[in-house]
Amino acid sequence: MLNSLRLSYNDISVKVKADIYNALPNKPYCSNSKRYTIIRSKYYAQDKPYIQINNPNLKRYLIVDIDESDAYSTLLDSRLPQPTYISINRVNGHLQCAWKLRDAVSTSYNSRVSPMKFLAAIDAAYNYRLNGDTSFGDCLAKNPLHEHWYNEYYDTEYTLHELADYVDLSEKDASNIAANDDVSGLGRNNTVFDIARKKAYEMVRKAVSKPLFQSWQSDILASCESLNKQFSIPMQHNEVKNIARSIARYTFKMWAQFVHNMDNFRAVQAVRGAIGGKRGSNKALSGAKGGAKSKRRGSIKKECLLSKVLAMKSQYYNHRAIAEDLNISASTVSLWLKAARS
Template sequence: MKTNQLNLFKSDFIESLPTKPYCTDELGVTFIRPKLTAINKKYIQVNRPSTDLYLVFDLDYEYSALAWSDLNLPAPAWAAKNPINGHSHLGYALSVGVCTSSMARLAPLKYLAAIQSAYTEKLKADRSYARLLTKNPLHEAWQTTWWTDEKYTLDYLADFVDLTGHPLRGKESHGLGRNCELFENVAHWAYKEVREYWSPNYKSKWQDAVVSHTEALNAQFIEPLPYSEVKSISKSIANFVIRHFSPEKFRESQSIKGRKGGLIGGKRGSIEDKAKAGRISKGGGRPSKSGFSREERESLVLKKKAQGLSNRAIADDLSISSSTVSLILRNSR
C-alpha cells in the first residue's frame, strides 16, 4: 500500500474505533479508555458495541501472517504478527457495518456469522477467540503489514469459501454464530412466553425473565458470550417483543380476526375454534361485542375457569370485562 493510501487508511481506522474502546497492555486486565488513549495500548477493541466493521481472526501458529495468501483468500486490511512466536491477528474491513444486536436485521448477522465461521475453519484460526480485543495494528509491539485499504462486501468474502454447514450450531457455536443462536432460540421462546407476563407494569419483570433465559442458554456453549453481549441481546429481544406483542396489539388483532366471520376452513367452527380465531358467530344467538353469542361466551368462560385460568386472564382471552366474567360465574352456581 502506498504511503498516502496507508495514512488515509490508518486515519479511517482510528475514526471507526469506538469512542471509548476496551484496551490493555496485558491480557487479563482490561480497561475502558478514550480513543486517543486506547490507540497507544497493545490490545484494543476495534468493533463498536453493536456494530461489526471488521472481521478479526486469531491464528495461533508460526508463519500465520501469510496464511491468507497460501489459501487463496482475499488480502486482509492488516496482519499484526507477534515477532516472538509468529502468531498473528488478521483483520478484514467490511464495506458496510453489520449490526450485532438488532432483532430486526438477523439475516445479515447470520450471513456474517457464516462467513466468519468458514474463514475460521479455512485459516485454522482459534474458534474460542472472544473477538473483544485484538492486537493493535498501530502498536510497535507487533510487526504489522497493511495489505490493502479495500473494504469488502459480504458477498465478495463469501465467494472464497464454502458456507455449507456454517455457522456451526449448538454447543460448538463460536463468534457471531453464538449471537445468532441466542437470538433465534430466545426470540422463539419469547414470542410464546410473553403472554404469561402480561399484567400492569409487567415490562421490568419481563425484561428480567428474558435476561435469565438468555444467560441459561449462553451457559451451554463451550465458550459462552461475555455478559455484556448477553445483556445486549436479551434487551433487544425483550423490547422488540414488548413493541410487537403487547396486550393492546393482541386485542386489536383478535378484533380484526373477529370481523372476518365465523367460518373456519369453509365449515362452521366449534366454540373453541372461534375462541382461538376470535371470529364472530353466525348463529346460535345474538353476537356480543366480543364476537360470541351469549351462550357461546358463557360456555367458554366456564370451560376456561375449569382449566384454572384467573378471571383477568379469561377476560383478556375473550376480550370481555372482568365484571362480565364474574357475573357469568356467579350465575352459574
Template sequence: MIEQLSLFAERLPHRPYCSDDKTARLIRSRARALQFPYIQVNPPKLRFWLPFDLDKPGGAVAWEDALLPPPAVAIGNPHNGHAHLLWGLEAPVATGDAARAAPLRYLAAIEGAMLAKMLPHGADPGFAGLIVKNPAHEKWRTHWGPPHLYGLGELAEWLDLDKFKPKRALLKEIEGYGVGRNVSLFNALGPEGKWAYTAVRRYRGKPFGEWEIAVLAKAQEMNGEFRTPMDCNEVRHIAKSVAKWTWKQDKARAAEFSQRQSYKGKRSGEVRAAASEDRRASARLMAASGMTQQVIAQALGVTDRTVRNWIND
C-alpha cells in the first residue's frame, strides 16, 4: 500500500487543484493538496491515470462486474458506496500535442470502451476526470489493487474497440472555419458540436462548480487536438462562457433537483447496503492482489465462508 500511495503522489501535478468539495478551486503544492479530500489526478497535458466515477452502491467492485482488469485503486464513499476507480498507465499519454494524435485516439477508444462496460454498473458518462477522491484522505474508504501499471495494448485485450473509434474529423474540420480557434472551440463545445447541451443534463441537481470543471476538462481535451493549442487562459475563458450559458438555458435543472429531494428517504437503505459492498470490494481487490481467503477474513473481521461467497459471487 505504501508503494502504491507513493506512486500516486509522485504522478500528481506539481501544483494540483484541490478542495474540500468537488469544485476544487484551490491550487496548492503537491504536499499541501494531499491533505484535501478532492484532488486533481492528472497534469494538464498528460494522462497517467484513467479515472471513472461510479455513482451507485457497490461502485468499488464495478470493475469486476464489468469484466475489466483490477484497477490500481478504488476510492469509496463509506456513506453511499459510490466510488472512483483509477487505472494506472505504464507510459503516460500526451493530450496537448496534436502531432501525437494516434496514441491520443487509441486512449480515447479505450476510455470509451471501458466506460461502456461499466455504464450498467453505475458509471457516470458525464464525469470529467479532472478531480477525484483523494485515496490518501481519511474521509474515504480506499481499496488498493495489485501494484500494476497497464499498457494501452494490455487494456485493449479486455475490450472491443471497433465500436469506439474516435471521430477524427471534428476538430480537424472546425479549425478551418469562423474567425479562428476561439470560435471553433466555442462552437464545438456548444452551438454546433452540441456537447454541452447534452452533457449538462447529467449535472441537474449538482453544484454549478462541478459542471464548470467538466466543461473546462472537455475544452482542454479539444484544445489538445489543434495543431497549435491555444493559451490556457483563452481555453478557460471559453469554457466558463459555455458553462454559464448552458447552465442558465437548462430550465429542467430546477425541476430535476426538486424531484431528487423527494427521494432522500431512500438513502438510509443505500447506506446500509454500502457498508456490505465496501467490505466486498476490499475482499475482491485483496484476492486479486494474491492474499489468501483466511488472511482476508481476519483483516475484514468476517468468516472464511463469507469471504469465499464474496469472491465467488
C-alpha cells in the first residue's frame, strides 16, 4: 500500500496523525497519568500522554492494549493486518495498536445493534490473538500524537469484514466471549447498553411524570453501575458514565414521544379488544345459524338422493358407479345403504 501511494514515511505519519487528531472528540478525556482524568479541548488534550481516542458514541479505531515486555514480537507473530498506528512504552515495551475503521461504528442509543455486536466480536478475537489486556476499554489510551511514546504510523484502514477475515469468529474464545460478557471491552459496553436501555423503557412506562434531567441521568447511571459490577473485570467509571449519559439524553429527549406512543398503543389495543369481542360473539351467532342452515340443506339433499341410490342398488349397480353417477362419494353411498338396511 505504501508503494502504491508513493508516499514517504514522513508523509504517511503526517497524514495519519492528522486523521487521528480530526477524529478525536471535541473535548476528550486526557491525563498525564492513568491515576486521574480531566476534560479539555482536543487542542490542549493532544499535549497529554493519555487521551480519549474514540468519541463516546462513535468507534473510529479498534484499539488493543498488550501489557507484555515483548509485545511488539507478539504483534508481529499474530498474522493480523497492519495496524494504523502503534504506540510503544519506551521503558517496558508495552504497546497499544489500533486499526482505523473505514466506516466508523455508531454506538449511540438509537444505533443499529448488529454492527456493534460484529465489532465487539472482532475486538474479542483480536484481544484473544494478541493476549490483550481485557480490562482496557479505550476510554483513556496512549496518545499516538505524543512523543512520550515511540509511535509508528501506517496508512491503513479496514472494513469490519476485512478485519474479520484474519480471525475465526466462530471460535469459543472469540465469539462467545464477545457475545456474552466481560472479557471484551466492547462486549461489556454492548451488554450494559442493551440491558440498561430496556430498563430505561420500563422506567419511562412506570414514571408518573417527567423528572428533572439530572435526577433521570442519576437513575440511569445507577442502573448501569449495578450492571457493571456484575462483571469480573468491570469497565472504568468514565465508560459507564458515557453509556448512561447516552441513554439518559435520548430517553429524556424522546420522553413525550414514548408516552404518546404508549398511550396510542393502549388505546389501539383497547379498541382492538372491543372489536375482537364483538366479532367473536357475531361469529358464534353466525356459526350457529350457518350450522342450522347446513343441517337443513344436508337433510334435503340426502332425501332427494337416497331414493335414487336405493333404485340404482336394486338394479345391481356397485357403490362406485352409484357415487360417480350422483356426484357423491362412495363412502357416503355405503353409509346411506347401511343405514337403510338397519
